[in-house]
Amino acid sequence: MKRSSLIKFIGIGLILGYLFNSATPIQAKNQRVKANEPVTQPATVQVLPRLPKDNIGGQQLGYFNLPMVGHPSRLEKLRLYNPTNQVITVKLKVVDATTDDQGQVDYTNSAKASSQRLKQPGSQMMTFAKKVSLAPQATQDISVRIKNVKAGFTGQKAVALNLIASGINQSRNSIQNQYVYAIGMILQGRPLTNGHLKKLQLTAVKLSQQKMFKMHLINPDATYLKKTQIKFRFVNQWTSFFNYQLTKTDLKIAPNSTFDLQVPLTGKRVVPGIYRLTMAVKTDRYRQTVNRYVAITKTHARLITDHQYRLLKFRQNLVKGALVLFLAVLISGGFYHYYRRRKRDLNE
Numbered sequence: 001m002k003r004s005s006l007i008k009f010i011g012i013g014l015i016l017g018y019l020f021n022s023a024t025p026i027q028a029k030n031q032r033v034k035a036n037e038p039v040t041q042p043a044t045v046q047v048l049p050r051l052p053k054d055n056i057g058g059q060q061l062g063y064f065n066l067p068m069v070g071h072p073s074r075l076e077k078l079r080l081y082n083p084t085n086q087v088i089t090v091k092l093k094v095v096d097a098t099t100d101d102q103g104q105v106d107y108t109n110s111a112k113a114s115s116q117r118l119k120q121p122g123s124q125m126m127t128f129a130k131k132v133s134l135a136p137q138a139t140q141d142i143s144v145r146i147k148n149v150k151a152g153f154t155g156q157k158a159v160a161l162n163l164i165a166s167g168i169n170q171s172r173n174s175i176q177n178q179y180v181y182a183i184g185m186i187l188q189g190r191p192l193t194n195g196h197l198k199k200l201q202l203t204a205v206k207l208s209q210q211k212m213f214k215m216h217l218i219n220p221d222a223t224y225l226k227k228t229q230i231k232f233r234f235v236n237q238w239t240s241f242f243n244y245q246l247t248k249t250d251l252k253i254a255p256n257s258t259f260d261l262q263v264p265l266t267g268k269r270v271v272p273g274i275y276r277l278t279m280a281v282k283t284d285r286y287r288q289t290v291n292r293y294v295a296i297t298k299t300h301a302r303l304i305t306d307h308q309y310r311l312l313k314f315r316q317n318l319v320k321g322a323l324v325l326f327l328a329v330l331i332s333g334g335f336y337h338y339y340r341r342r343k344r345d346l347n348e
Contacts, residue, residue, distance in 0.1 A: 044084075044088075044165055044179045045080055045081065045082055045083075045088050045090060045134060045163075045165040045179070045181075046080070046081040046082075046083060047078060047079070047080055047163060047181045047183065048078070048079045048080075048081075049062060049063065049064060049076075049078055049079075049183055050076070050077040050078065050079055050141070051064060052066070052074075052076065054066075054067060056186075056188060063183065063184035063185070063186070064076060064183070064184065064185040064186065065186045065188065066146070066185065066186065066187055066188060067188050068146075068148050068152070068153070068187050068188060068189055069152060069188070069189060069190055071148055072147070072148050073145060073146060073147045073148060074145075074146040074148075075143060075144070075145055075146075076143075076144045076146065076185075077141045077142065077143055077144070078141065078142040078144065078161070078163075078183060079139065079140070079141050079142075080132070080134055080139070080140050080141075080142060080163075081134075081138075081139045082134035082135065082136060082137060082138050082139075083137065084136060084137075085136045085137075086136060087133055087134065087135055087136065088133070088134045088165050088166070089131065089132075089133050089134075089165070089166050090131070090132050090133075090134060090163055090164065090165050090166075091130065091131050091163070091164045091166070092128055092129065092130055092131070092132075092142065092161060092162070092163055092164075093130070093161075093162050093164075094122075094123045094126050094128075094159050094160070094161050094162070095107065095108065095123060095159065095160055095162060096118060096121045096122060096123045096157075096158070096159050097158035097159065097160065097254040097255070097257070098254055098257050098259070099219070099252075099253050099254045099257040099258075099259040100259065101214075101259060101260050101261065101262045102261075102262065103228070103230075103248055103251035103252070103253065103259070103261050104251070104252055105158075105224075105252045105253070105254045106254070107160035107162075107182045107184065108160075108162070108180075108182065117218070117220065117256040117257065117258060118256050120149050120153060120157075121157070121159075122157030122158065122159040122185070122187050123159050125146050125147050125148065125149070125157075125187070126144055126145065126146050126147075126159070126185075127144075127145045127147070128142060128143065128144045128145065128161075129142060129143075144161065144185075146185075146187070152189060152190060153187075153189040153190070153222070154189050154190040154191070154192050154196075154222060155189055155190075155192040155221065155222025155223050155255060156186060156187065156188055156189065156192075156222055156223055156224060156255050157186075157187040157189070157222065157255065158184070158185075158186055158187075158224070158254055158255055159184075159185050159187070160182045160183060160184050160185065161182070161183045161185065162180060162181070162182050163180070163181040163182075163183065164178055164179070164180050165178065165179045165180075165181075166178045166179075189222070192221065192222060192223050194285065194286060197221050197223070197285065197286060198220040198221055199220075199221070199281070199286060199288050200217055200218070200219055200225070200230075200253075200281050200283075200288065200290075201217065201218040201220060201290075202215060202216070202217055202277075202279055202290055202292060202303075203216050203217070203218060203303075204216035204302075204303060205277070205292075205294050205301045205302065205303050206260075206300070206301055206302075207270065207296065207299065207300055207301035209299070211264070211265045211268070211270065212262055212263065212264045212265060213232070213246070213262075213263040213264075213265065213301065214260045214261070214262055214263075215232070215260065215261040215263060215279075216258070216259075216260050217253075217258070217259055217260075217261050218257075218258050219253045219254070219255065219256065219257050219258075220256065221255065221256070222255045222256055223255050223285060224252070224253065224254065224255055225251070225252070225253040225283040225284070225285060226252050226253075226283070226284050227250070227283065227284045228250075228251035228252065228253055228281070228282070228283045228284075229247065229248070229249045229250075229251070229281075229282045229283075230247070230248050230251065230261070230279060230280070230281050230282075231245065231246070231247045231278075231279070231280040232244075232245070232246045232247070232248075232263060232277065232278070232279055233245045233246075233277070233278045233280075234275040234276070234277055234294065234296075235275060235276045235278075236271065236273045236274070236275055237273065237274045237275065237276055237293075237309075237313065237316075238273050238274070238316065242271045242273065244265065244268060246263045246264075246265070248261060248263060253283075270296060270298065271296075272296055272297045272298055273296060274293060274294070274295055274296075274304075274309065274312055274313070274316070275293065275294045275295075275296055276291065276292075276293055276294075277291070277292045277293065277294045277303075278290070278291050279291075279292070293305075293306065293308070293309040295308075295312070
């Protein structure tokens with residue numbers, strides 16, 4: 001039976017830098033990747049984006065940053081070169097950018113983009129050849145047609161072209177290697193002003209068995225959020241002595257993405273109760289503060305509404321009142337029996 005070995009993302013031409021002009025770049029470099037045994041020639045296909053003159057940020061970039069306003073369609077090209085003595089098959093697919101659980105942009109489609117958030121995905125605007133074969137020492141241009149939506153769009157759309165090269169070194173042994181490149185394409189629509197931003201939304205909180213909070217966050221806006229810092233502060237509403245402050249920094253969040261941000265409780269013990277959660281967000285686009293209430297048990301956590309909080313608070317106050325009344329009755333009864341017995345002793 002033929003062995004199959006998938007070398008994931010070796011030779012990925014993916015460098016995540018900061019956005020230029022509000023776009024997160026993905027740069028593709030020509031990579032030389034060694035096979036499982038020594039070879040004397042380059043082992044994989046080389047990829048070069050042919051950037052247009054109006055590419056935002058210039059033609060020296062390694063990713064496409066394309067203005068779409070005034071362009072019903074665009075035709076862009078990638079140049080492939082096969083430096084080996086074998087025929088190389090390259091498959092192409094396009095994926096929409098997502099955000100992973102560490103708060104970083106993901107261009108590999110490991111988490112499928114939410115169809116609810118992406119009403120008009122950038123991936124559906126593109127057509128291209130799904131598969132090409134490169135002869136030894138051959139160069140070939142791949143055309144990518146981008147068709148704009150009729151009414152245009154506001155904000156940014158982020159996609160990546162994944163190129164999967166196979167058939168490399170296949171004649172030498174039974175191991176078939178695959179190499180994956182990701183070439184970024186940022187589509188720039190009409191400017192999205194700060195006044196139209198809905199801003200980051202917190203919709204759920206969970207507590208895992210590993211004592212880690214999972215914050216379900218939504219970026220509803222068609223814009224990257226870079227240089228993002230989020231501070232979470234939990235304050236117990238019974239006594240403020242129990243509180244937690246957790247911070248995540250250097251986050252990069254894709255446009256119109258949904259993700260579960262993992263926030264570990266390193267070295268901290270969770271005390272059950274009702275907590276006021278304050279989420280302070282600072283990005284390159286805006287700052288915001290969100291206040292919610294969270295009910296935490298030893299094993300679970302969940303967001304509650306203000307009405308639920310007031311109801312739980314009322315019940316807590318009833319318990320407190322009942323406890324105070326019980327203690328008052330107990331103390332009064334003790335004093336009553338004490339003075340009654342003392343009076344009886346004095347009369348005797």
